[in-house]
Amino acid sequence: MKVLAIESTCDETAAAVVESFGGGVRVISNVVASSVEMQKKYGGIVPEVAAREQIKSIIPVITEAIKGEEIDAVAVSYGPGLMGSLLIGVETAKVLAWAWKKPLLKVNHMAAHVMANWIVGEKTQELKNSRTQDIENFYDIPHLPAVGLVVSGGHTDLILLESLLKWTWIGGTRDDAAGEAFDKTARLLGLPYPGGPEVDKAASKVTEEEWNLNKNKFKLPRPLLHDPGLEMSFSGIKAAVARMVENRSQILDNSSQMTVVSYTNLVAREFSEAVTEVLVKKTMAAVEKFKPKDVILAGGVAANKMLRELLKVAVENAGLKFYVPELKYCGDNAAMVGAAAILRPEGSELDLRPEPSLGVV
Ligand code: AMP
Ligand code: MG
Numbered sequence: 001m002k003v004l005a006i007e008s009t010c011d012e013t014a015a016a017v018v019e020s021f022g023g024g025v026r027v028i029s030n031v032v033a034s035s036v037e038m039q040k041k042y043g044g045i046v047p048e049v050a051a052r053e054q055i056k057s058i059i060p061v062i063t064e065a066i067k068g069e070e071i072d073a074v075a076v077s078y079g080p081g082l083m084g085s086l087l088i089g090v091e092t093a094k095v096l097a098w099a100w101k102k103p104l105l106k107v108n109h110m111a112a113h114v115m116a117n118w119i120v121g122e123k124t125q126e127l128k129n130s131r132t133q134d135i136e137n138f139y140d141i142p143h144l145p146a147v148g149l150v151v152s153g154g155h156t157d158l159i160l161l162e163s164l165l166k167w168t169w170i171g172g173t174r175d176d177a178a179g180e181a182f183d184k185t186a187r188l189l190g191l192p193y194p195g196g197p198e199v200d201k202a203a204s205k206v207t208e209e210e211w212n213l214n215k216n217k218f219k220l221p222r223p224l225l226h227d228p229g230l231e232m233s234f235s236g237i238k239a240a241v242a243r244m245v246e247n248r249s250q251i252l253d254n255s256s257q258m259t260v261v262s263y264t265n266l267v268a269r270e271f272s273e274a275v276t277e278v279l280v281k282k283t284m285a286a287v288e289k290f291k292p293k294d295v296i297l298a299g300g301v302a303a304n305k306m307l308r309e310l311l312k313v314a315v316e317n318a319g320l321k322f323y324v325p326e327l328k329y330c331g332d333n334a335a336m337v338g339a340a341a342i343l344r345p346e347g348s349e350l351d352l353r354p355e356p357s358l359g360v361v
Contacts, residue, residue, distance in 0.1 A: 001020055002072050002073075003105065003338045003342055004016075004017055004074050004075070005017075005075040005335065006077070006334055007077050011036060012333070013032075014031060015064070017066060017071070025119055025338060025343065026119075028069060029069070030065070030328070033061050042193075043192075045082075047085065051088060058092050071102060074093045074097040075104075075106075076337065077089060077109040079356055080109060080155075081109060081356060082356065086356060093352075094352060106348070107337045110157075110360035113150060113298040114360075115343060116298055116325035116335070116339060117141070118339050118343055142161075142294045143321070145160060145293060146323075147160060147287055147290055147292045148167075148296040151297070151300070152177060152301060153179035153196075154180070156177045156178045156279075157169060157171070157172040158170045158283065158286050159361060169361045170230055171231055171282060173234055175233050178275055178301050180234070181237055181238045181271075183195035185199055185237075186198050188238075190264070196300065199268045202264055203265065203269040203271070204305060206268075217266075221236050221274070223237065232279070234278075237271065244267055248263055279311070280311050283295065287315070292320070297324040298330075303327050303330040308324055
């Protein structure tokens with residue numbers, strides 16, 4: 001089955017054509033347009049600006065994605081997200097499904113982030129093409145039950161995936177999402193929007209030598225780290241970053257070598273260390289409790305270098321396999337929506353309505 005998938009929950013407008021491939025999906029085309037350059041001017045997402053850009057780009061993006069493919073169904077993210085943005089994707093998908101007389105498949109955007117782990121990468125496809133025997137071993141897709149950590153701009157959730165359809169929420173943040181904390185920290189540090197990738201870049205610039213020399217001057221809290229539960233909290237780290245930034249001149253006055261840039265990079269490094277430590281510890285606590293076969297990372301923050309590396313090490317040290325989507329499938333995209341539509345069907349509705357506050361399970 002070939003699916004045209006549409007994604008317009010936030011500031012991206014995306015379309016993809018995907019088809020089932022082994023136990024996963026193969027991406028035929030994947031097109032993403034973003035209004036991020038425009039949003040940079042405002043230092044964040046202005047919903048009206050996002051929606052107006054999406055109206056302009058949705059048809060060209062879909063046209064480029066289809067490129068003459070025969071489509072069997074249309075899939076669309078119907079929430080969570082911004083109402084104005086969701087409406088554009090949902091209404092466009094409805095019109096196309098109706099005009100083409102094809103099913104309209106509804107997809108939960110957060111579930112789609114998780115299902116990005118079932119996109120069979122180019123490398124696996126090559127392997128499959130070169131050796132036709134024992135094909136099953138070449139489909140590198142997660143085994144269930146798995147523990148999933150979903151980290152995005154609006155959500156931070158731990159889930160237990162017992163099967164593709166049976167997911168249970170087992171923990172998460174009680175206040176800010178991890179991505180939100182990254183974005184607010186970036187703003188406090190004067191880094192441009194979108195903040196997460198900028199904090200990631202700044203943190204990566206700190207050399208180990210510089211870090212060892214300075215880390216005791218940059219201590220942020222790790223909320224609930226030693227609490228036995230699977231609850232997390234990120235608003236306290238963000239508040240501590242604000243205090244750290246206020247004290248910047250004091251540290252800069254006392255150190256002749258430190259510049260504003262190196263100060264910013266060091267705060268970004270400590271912030272990334274603090275958030276990653278909490279996320280890794282809580283995910284491993286979930287592993288301990290639920291004894292899954294594999295661990296899955298997903299959502300926009302899954303693009304974070306430190307988190308990808310340290311969670312992988314922790315999971316592999318526990319003897320499990322770690323899955324994270326390729327970078328291009330971590331941020332919002334439509335290929336993941338197609339993967340969810342094919343592998344985790346939620347139903348087909350021609351009178352679909354957006355649900356801005358939908359949860360991951
Ligand atoms: P999503 O809500 O899943 O679309 O993801 C967007 C969120 O991911 C935003 O809060 C971004 O700042 C964050 N993000 C994207 N890339 C990174 C990164 N490399 N490190 C940390 N956060 C990131
Ligand atoms: Mg998203």
